Amino acid sequence: MFFRPRTTRIPFRANEQKRKAGQRLQRIELDLTSDRHARAAIEAYADSCAADMPWLAELLRESAAHGTNELSACAATVRRVFGLAQDWAAAQPDYAHGAWEHVRIHLEAALNRQMKQPEDEENDEGEHEA
Structure with a gap:
């Protein structure tokens, strides 16, 4: 270049x-x-x-994504935008806090699973080399 x-x-x-x-x-x-x-x-x-x-x-x-269908690498952005959406929804008359928290729990689980996968792959490679 x-x-x-x-x-x-x-x-x-x-x-x-x-x-x-x-x-x-x-x-x-x-x-x-x-x-x-x-x-x-x-x-x-x-x-x-x-x-x-x-x-x-x-x-x-x-x-x-190098051709993969992985979740976003922008976990911080996903969390920030979800928080903004929940804040907006909380001001609405039909806001259901329990439903939003249910979605937040599953969103966090998906983001955490995505972040853990590269660590697992690194550990697997280290075990194969030993």
């Missing part, structure tokens, strides 16, 4: 200096192989552009 001026690569390389304050970025490159936050950022961008550019959203989601 050739160098593009005023481009910041994330994560930073050890020998790179941090960006100077006030310098405006034109481009940021995310590395899905070494940046654990890159997938979440790409998913968020895909969600944002889906209405205007569905083809781009689909392409981004496929590349971020």
Whole structure:
């Protein structure tokens, strides 16, 4: 890949200096192989552009998940948005707290199971190598 001026690569390389304050970025490159936050950022961008550019959203989601149908890497965003939705619903006359908490419990279980799977795979690989 050739160098593009005023481009910041994330994560930073050890020998790179941090960006100077006030310098405006034109481009940021995310590395899905070494940046654990890159997938979440790409998913968020895909969600944002889906209405205007569905083809781009689909392409981004496929590349971020490497062709798998895994849950989102944006667990923090899912939790935040669910909380906002529950707060809005609580102001409605037909709000059912028990139902929302039931959904929250199952949502947390799904997100936690998704987060635990990579740890299990790492442990399995370590056992096979021994």
